[in-house]
Amino acid sequence: MAKVAVFGYGTVGSGIVEVIKTNQELIAQRAGEEVDIKYILDLRDFPGDPYENLVVHDVEVILNDPEISVIAEAMGGINPAFTFTKRALESGKSVCTSNKELVEAKGAELLGVAKENGANYLFEASVGGGIPILRPLVTCLTADHIDAVTGILNGTTNYILTKMAEDGADFDTVLREAQNMGYAERNPEADIEGHDAGRKIAIMASLITGKNVPYEKIYTEGITKITPRDFTYAKRMGLVIRLLAMYRERKGKFFAYVAPAMIGKKNPLYAVSDVFNGILVHGNMLGEAMFYGAGAGKLPTASAVAGDVVDCVRAHGQLLPGGWSTEVLDLSEHTFREKKFFIRVPAEDADAAEKVFEGSQRIDAGFADEVGLLTQAMDEVAFEEKAKQVPTMIARIRVEN
Amino acid sequence: MAKVAVFGYGTVGSGIVEVIKTNQELIAQRAGEEVDIKYILDLRDFPGDPYENLVVHDVEVILNDPEISVIAEAMGGINPAFTFTKRALESGKSVCTSNKELVEAKGAELLGVAKENGANYLFEASVGGGIPILRPLVTCLTADHIDAVTGILNGTTNYILTKMAEDGADFDTVLREAQNMGYAERNPEADIEGHDAGRKIAIMASLITGKNVPYEKIYTEGITKITPRDFTYAKRMGLVIRLLAMYRERKGKFFAYVAPAMIGKKNPLYAVSDVFNGILVHGNMLGEAMFYGAGAGKLPTASAVAGDVVDCVRAHGQLLPGGWSTEVLDLSEHTFREKKFFIRVPAEDADAAEKVFEGSQRIDAGFADEVGLLTQAMDEVAFEEKAKQVPTMIARIRVEN
Secondary structure, three states: OEEEEEEOOOHHHHHHHHHHHHOHHHHHHHHOOOEEEEEEEOOOOOOOOOOHHHEEOOHHHHHOOOOEEEEEEOOOOOOOHHHHHHHHHHOOOEEEEOOHHHHHHHHHHHHHHHHHOOOOEEOHHHOOOOOOOHHHHHHOOOOOOEEEEEEEOOHHHHHHHHHHHHHOOOHHHHHHHHHHOOOOOOOOHHHHOOHHHHHHHHHHHHHHHOOEOOHHHOEEOOOOOOOHHHHHHHHHOOOEEEEEEEEEEEOOEEEEEEEEEEEOOOOHHHHOOOOEEEEEEEEOOOEEEEEEEEOOOHHHHHHHHHHHHHHHHHHOOOOOOOOOOOOEOOEOOHHHOOEEEEEEEEHHHHHHHHHHOOOOEEEOOOOOOEEEEEOOOEOHHHHHHHHHOOOOOOEEEEEOO | OEEEEEEOOOHHHHHHHHHHHHOHHHHHHHHOOOEEEEEEEOOOOOOOOOOHHHEEOOHHHHHOOOOEEEEEEOOOOOOOHHHHHHHHHHOOOEEEEOOHHHHHHHHHHHHHHHHHOOOOEEOHHHOOOOOOOHHHHHHOOOOOOEEEEEEEOOHHHHHHHHHHHHHOOOHHHHHHHHHHOOOOOOOOHHHHOOHHHHHHHHHHHHHHHOOEOOHHHOEEOOOOOOOHHHHHHHHHOOOEEEEEEEEEEEOOEEEEEEEEEEEOOOOHHHHOOOOEEEEEEEEOOOEEEEEEEEOOOHHHHHHHHHHHHHHHHHHOOOOOOOOOOOOEOOEOOHHHOOEEEEEEEEHHHHHHHHHHOOOOEEEOOOOOOEEEEEOOOEOHHHHHHHHOOOOOOOEEEEEOO
16 A cells, blocks of 8 residues: 655645545556555644644654555645755655646756656646646657647636636726636736746746746746737637747747737637636657646546546656756747737827838727727847837737738 | 667658667666667668668567567558567567557557557557657546547648638649648548547547547548538638547547537637647546647657557556557447537528528628528537528538537
């Protein structure tokens, strides 16, 4: 029997306990032995909880128990999760986590510690919640050179953008609504400013390249400036607005960005709405494949962590593939990729703007005071050059088809 | 260095050679050693082909070469692929295949032979072409009870249905067009009658339940009876028509069918059009996840076979998870699942039909001579009972939301 400890008894942590208890029998079949939870680490007590007797407050109890072979970490945040994870790995215990902040910030180091100590550090749940995406990259698409990933990686912003498109409501109204429904946090910055999506694409880029991609190096733009009028134009063009997280390799150069973009019907991500996530992966042989599902939520996320636990148990101390080094990837300026841009200018400046953005297509969405233009494809350096000549520009959104 | 033999140098076989040669370096990294092709088995010669010197006509050369540890089988059909695969496995060589006919018909037996001889029999490419779906089921969703799969598993029929919807053309016209474009075979029966999709859902059901599901036991209906008028009604209802392959477990009973069905916008498969495949998997913890991509084609399919080869090489003779026994699954009559039906009746019988199908919704698609009805949800036994009372019924299509 494999004995597991769960670090953190919040939403995801209690979900992990629920998954392992509910599906105990089939998990035992798949893991090759029974998997049982021996400890739950939390500072709080949980009187009345069916597993209250498993709760311990002192991490030493768990770290010093040689019976514990796998830990499911669902504490969130860097500290003390980092210290606890590192010490667990040092004592040869494998750690499975949903903690994307930690994986992004300390993944390279923790993967190194794991390897040195014959343990595994797995984090399927850190990207795409319940959607299997990291392990398929590492264990399925092994004959492919993965040169592009485009993801809708944040359910909160996707919900907000979907609602804004449907209701014509403005950002603040929909955000408040999302907060009331529990789809957005009280402090929504990490989501709406794109940092959460940035961390996730950084993890994917690291896994694909084998080098460390700090998310601070990724150009990141949130959705706070998107207005109802942008959706009116998008609809007129048959496009939708999504917060995209993107990784590209072209001729040995690496690009990544997070930003709202307009996409069309031919893009499989077009249909990914509400709180769902979709991740489009391109391989040089495979072409495109998309992975879709619930990118967050207690049980889907817990299901992914529990799947990692099963993997660790059946690996019996063998090192599983996947990971990256501490060497930092040389990320090129994202600005060198060519794409079209959608811009909005005051009606009186439309002619001048059209001269600057030669060959652009005028989009009439029925507003008397302004005009939309869909530019030719260009890189962002060229775009910024031209944009300087249109100082009254109201908005600009990238177009990715 | 791992030495590989490719059985069959047709479309997929030559694709496998191309994938392994093109991505040689990264495949070596991921497999942990170089992977090279030593033989290509084919009855034909390939003068001028860059690998003509690898071609052998006698399988014994390969089976008796102890250096060969993995075989990529892309011969198609049951024989002689079955005999060759069985003998290879008996000699401890692992076999990776795209041959869905063989996996469906002889998978249980071959998996048994593989296990006895410490070899692996892998077949990721047999379902969904390049889309990673079987390995994620076996290695990612391990903490979930998978209780439903709904797939668009055949690209040819999906292309035909998409074109019929777009062009308003009839089945025979679009089929001929698809044949001319190489999207449908000269003998299209296996595709258009649903047998190909049936084999694939049988493989998935076997893998999920661990028991053998012969596709002959699965109720299978093709797309040949779908007419342009069906699409007119579907559009009126905001639905699309897809050939669905379905597996369900409910209260310990197992159901499967292949049939055209109407689905709505909320179903992630709604957006899966043209030659693409989409596979929606439901787990009791995960909820829904969808896998989407090219379900066929030389390189995507070859990419999946080559991924299996990498897995076999890095397994170093260790048995990989996944498989099923020869015990046949007790499949319940698919008819007991409740769903709505769309039916068409002559205008003069509409009132009578509405009395029989109480509570149904009348769909007016502008045809003077007939009327569409969307029934209440019922099982198929109840439906057939009622249908007998409407002998002039023109068409009936299941509705799956």
